[in-house]
Amino acid sequence: DAGITQSPRHKVTETGTPVTLRCHQTENHRYMYWYRQDPGHGLRLIHYSYGVKDTDKGEVSDGYSVSRSKTEDFLLTLESATSSQTSVYFCAISDMAGEDTQYFGPGTRLTVL
């Protein structure tokens, strides 16, 4: 497996609470991505980063923010969690944009009650 870890792996929280998910890589890849995966849907891009402190929005960015202060870490924050944000969240990395292969972490299962 590519050197990608996600923490926590599972989390249950209540509506309205802030939540931060962490993605850590040891591959020194430039690009990092946050996706969510829901039954019946394909993976949907939330935010991505193309370098330290360089981030951009994806398809479903509302309600989420990200930060990348170091090459190896990419944080996803739900400022005020809602039940619609119950999902499995995956982090991915790639060395180049687009054509280069994206490698995925093991995922975080988040439940918002």
Next chain:
Amino acid sequence: EDQVTQSPEALRLQEGESSSLNCSYTVSGLRGLFWYRQDPGKGPEFLFTLYSAGEEKEKERLKATLTKKESFLHITAPKPEDSATYLCAVQAVDSNYQLIWGAGTKLIIKP
């Protein structure tokens, strides 16, 4: 609108029974098409990238092919360990490098 559709949603085969999974796409211009395998509770695992119509790639019992409108993932003489969800994604030339994902095909191989 760029779109990726995978079919069937689920496929049950006997061990050794060959078949194909389909990924049809609608994009303004294709930069690349990606196949991944996903096991339950795990992240997607990269299989293949295809860039142009007519291209084929193989890995063990899997072969991916590409036309201008769709891609097929052919599975020859599958084994139970090939059971997984197979995901297809495309990248359009005007997509700012974002991938558009299909919902996946769940493949079950019965011994």
